[in-house]
Amino acid sequence: MALRGVSRAYREGETQRDVLRGVDLEAAAGEFIAIGGPSGSGKSTLLHLAAGLDVPDAGTIVVGGSDIGSLTAARRTLFRRRQVGMVFQFFNLVPTLTVAENLRLPLALNGLPVDADRIDGLLDTFGLADHRRDYPATLSGGEQQRVAVLRAAIHEPALILADEPTGNLDRERGDGVIDLLRTLAGRGTCVLMVTHSRHAAGAADRRLRLDSGRLTPWDW
């Protein structure tokens, strides 16, 4: 994935806020990148652009060889469906589907074969087998996030974008989530994680900081 010269600004009433100014970023498959920075600095915007949820005012966003910024909304949706997995801070899981159904969702959307055993296996591996038939509301925060990460990865996307995945969790639970992300990166997925936690960022391969709309290395 490569961002080149990406700018994005929002208009609020009379004022214009430049959230991203000419941001450049190169990320290779299998790289685990953490992006930090003060809140409201547009880290989420960066993720949304990478996911094709938003379109930059200037610059290109190339993922897997194509410039998604120039695609139509429908194409971007299809791209996101297949190539992206997203993890939010909260409200990740569809509350009216069971855990197993939530995991099946990306596969069903993409028309990929649903291997029930594989899903069960994944849940088992991560200690979530008991909750297979439960609704997300009955799981703890950490469990929810772990399911969210599994859901983000199940259709083997090229890119996983995580927006403050550990924000709501205590250290221990948060570590579980981070480990999951590492494992996924290790398997070849490019993982982009936005976080304000130094501890969480520590697990990444590369650390960057978004400040005043520009991307700079994050001093450690």
Next chain:
Amino acid sequence: MGLVALALARDLLRKPWQLLLTILSITAGVTVVVGVDIANESALAEFRRAGDITAGQATHRLTGTTAGIPESLYRSVRVDAGIRLAAPVISAEVAMAGEPGQWTLIGVDPLSDFRLRGYRFGNGAGEESSTNAANQAWPLFVAAGLERESGDELTLESAGRRQSFNIAGELVVPGGDPGKLLVTDISWAQDFLAMQGRISHIDLRLSPDEAQRLQEMLPPEVRLIHLGVYDGAREDMSRAFRINLTALSLLALVVAMFLVYSAVSFQVARRRPLLGLLGALGVTPTGVAMLLLWELVVTGLLGTMLGIALGVFLAQYLTALVGGTIDALYHALAEPPPRLGGPTMVRALLVGVLATILSGLVPVLQASRESAVSLIRGSGESLGMGQHAGKLLPVSVVLCLPATLLLIWPGDSLVLPFAGLFLLICALSLLGPWLLRQAGNWSARHGGAGLVPKMALGNASRHLDRTGVAVVALAVAVSATLGVELMIRSFRHSVGDWLEHYLRADIYLAAEDAGDSALSENYIAALAAIPGVAQVAAGRRSTIATTSGPLTVFALDTPAEGFAGFRVIRQLEGNLRARFHEDGELLVTEPLARRLRLEPGDSITLPTDRGPRPFTVAAIYRDYSSDRGLVTMDWRTWRRHYDDHRRKSAALYLDAGVDTGDVMAKARASPGAPDALFLRANRELREASLAVFDQTFRITAVLRWLAVIVAVTGIVSALMALLLARRREFSMLTAIGFSRAQVGGLLLAEAGIAGLVAGLVAVPLGMLLSLALIRVINVRSFGWTMDILVDWELAAQSVLLALFAALVAALYPAWRMRPAEALEGLRDE
């Protein structure tokens, strides 16, 4: 997509009450529409059936003017012209001893009748009887419902003659219940009614060639009319009435649609996070929209089906009302049983589902168009009324133009002005939310009387999406109520005015014996001889069959005083009285003039006993006694052209100071008085007429209240939605220290403001409505013009009604605003 649909469906069902409210909104609208549709269809079916029973398969009828046709004509038709499907009929209205009301006695020749009418005569034991059964004297076949046995006797009366008939068997007619039909052999009917040498008419089934051939051999005073015209005339009679009813029912549906819009947009707002998540996961906006639309379809179907079921129940009540009204106006109907037909169900399903989809379309499309980002963030209000408040005024003004155009478009159509009316209602009701927004802005700028009113006003203005819809719904319902009520009051005033103007005589009498009864010349002379009677004006009202349907002709000799009672609207120049009395010209009522497009000076051809004759229309006058209209001519004119000189009614003009009751008693006792005499003093007659008027408008009162109820139901829904949407805000207020009563009071205040605004908008809207109804719709429906009455008291009442309705609707939501709810609002975060 199945999984996504499942997710959405489960989400919908998690809040069953909201779903139920949406469903019930559409149910309410569909119930009223279906109820009215069934009532209308039943009445229509009854009209057709009644026509079919008497006409059977006949296509034509040979008929005369007032005294039937010569019986020898039948031989000419059958033997000379060789026409095979012809049946002679003698028919008359008769009374039955011991039973109320009038019955129709028809005498037929079974040998020729069976091909046209298919009546069957059972001999009581369920077997067919042969004409040998008719070999007994005075045989009569009656409907099973009369519950008489063969061999029983039945006394019939007509025009002063009485005869005892023997029940020979049961009358069975194809297509249903014979109702008030009595059948005997034509020979006995002729004897009983003393019609020797003549019969009432001949029913025929003719090919166009035969009709042509027959036409050429008829004597001048006999006419061949096409029966289809009569069916059409019957249906026409009530068509305008039925259209008006349907329009009222559609009003209820429109109100319901507002409420569905409100419910759906709230639902969509509530599900934003879920929809956004789905978008983030890669469900296309089109996909989301399709799924939501399918939910709408299913909801619409459920609501419609429930509405159909409930509408069926409502129809029982409405059909009785409609039937009663039509019977009171047109005297044509036995009580029609309500029937749910296929077309009604299909119409209801289409209307209900379409209405649901239309109402929910806007919020659904908006939700699907927004980017997933803003959906997740839940930023911004729903892009409904709130955001586009600025556009409300110009949109409203712009819509008024085509609305007015439709209303004043020349022609006879009723659909166009109703469409224009609906458009006008939509256009002007939008001013309500606009007003609310303006009030909110004003109060924000100018501080004001207190914190709570300012908050209330501000809130109402801010949450325009919710409150705005409630305002519009209430404004529509209340303005409709006001408009129709104003129209009815104007109408009633005009009718009362007309009656007072028109009824100049002191006493009115008519022969009421069943059948063709009249006031004998001796009796009329005796009336004139009563001391105190200054003048007697006698006349008759006859219904003449013409090729374009039945026509009522009123012939009277009226003194100058009576003539002044005609409220002439347009007339030829010159002395109208002379034209009427001496030149034999006609006066025509408004509805007739409109129907036949007559102006003073036009010529109209009437069938007379001397053959068809042209008459000149001298003037058009206002008359509310019949919506088909009538022709009035001087008695001398009648005598010149028609043979039947019997008078059926009379009006007595008394000298000053004479006791009316005294004269009435003498009139009843005078020699030659008919057994059944209709005798009324002027004032009684006026009151009785107005009572009939009130009866006929009872049904519109029911429908108006239904519309208001629908509106109130929806407002409850809207306010509940409002409550839930602002839970956070209310919980914050509770946390600050507002007591439950205060928060509830805030809600009530908001509702009250909304109601007040709705009422204020409803007044001018209602007045415009009544103007449109009086000037356009009534004129086109019935041909009547009337004076416009402005009732300010009623207007003020309407404002109060709106306020009251809104407050009542807010009671439940306010009560629901309990502390536990408040906390839940906070917990969500």
Next chain:
Amino acid sequence: MNRRGGFPLRGALLAAGAALLVMLAASWIMRPGGTGDVDAESSESPAFGDLVAFLAEPPEKGFAEVRPGQPIRFPRDHGAHPEFRQEWWYFTGQLHAANGRRFGYQLTFFRFAAGSMPEAPRSAWAADQSWMAHLAITDVSGGRFLRDEDFARGTLELAGATGEPFDVWVNGWSVRALPEVPGCAGCFRATLAASGEGMELALELDASHPPVLQGEAGYSVKSADGRVASYYYSMPGMATRGSLRLDGELHAVEGETWMDREWSSAVLSPGQSGWDWFSLNLDNGYKLMIFRVREDGSPDFLSASLLDPEGRQLGADSAGIILEPVDYWTSGETGIRYPMAWEISGVAPEGPWSLELGAVIPEQEMALAFRYYEGLVDVAGQWGSDPVGGWGYLELTGYSIP
């Protein structure tokens, strides 16, 4: 909060199902034309019952009795005899069109006297006679049979029959003699007009031979004990010319007509179930009329008459005539089984004869208010020593569903 899946869905489905049921129930209860409506079949014949049952009732009082020795005079007795209970004028014939098409036709006028009434209405419509007419056409080449009926009461000149001039009509169907001096007493030339369902007849009949009195000078007994009798005469061999319209197609036709006339006050005695009647026109000029009244438990009563080519009546030995039905046809419409092919034999002055006759098409049933069979038949056989052919009409009454 629902933990396990399914329940809200099920509840919703239940609610939907309930709403649907309510709606369907309501719509069924309130469907148009619900209960108690009668089917309309207004063009069916009025079910006056079977002819034979009606006619076999014992003579009611007030009707004249048929007695032997009463002179029959013409043209007077061509007309109606209202003092007798029933009467008919029967016209049957065969017609050929120029293109070779062959038709049979029947036009019959019936008169019935009504029973006496205690009181009569003061009305010109009061009638003590009622009239009925039957019309049928057999289209041999087309294999079709059309029939129709009409009714009238005997007043206001709607129906009637007069002798001088000879005129018989029921509504628009009529046979009316042309105004000219006939060649013999009882002869006439008349126009026949009738139009019914899909058919129209306009013929000119030339009756140039005097009427043939059946039985003893017109007194024709119907049972062995002589208790039932009628006045009966025939006029066979009337040359016929005119036009026939069938389903819009007009044909110019020529042929021959046989008229049968009878009046009486009873036709069958109790125990007699019906009769078979044959009118045969042989191409050697002989004409044969045979009728047989069938009786339960008793030998059938048979009567016949034979005319030679000059029209002279020859004695026909009824006792020597044998009638044998050889083929049957069951009507799909009424279920009645009719014998429509026969073998008959007898002895004439020329010697013995035997004939086979069969209906040209089986479906020639008059399923009207009265039900009987009246059909055109082909004749072939032996007359003396010579082969012979011809045509005729066959009438079967009193057969019922087996």
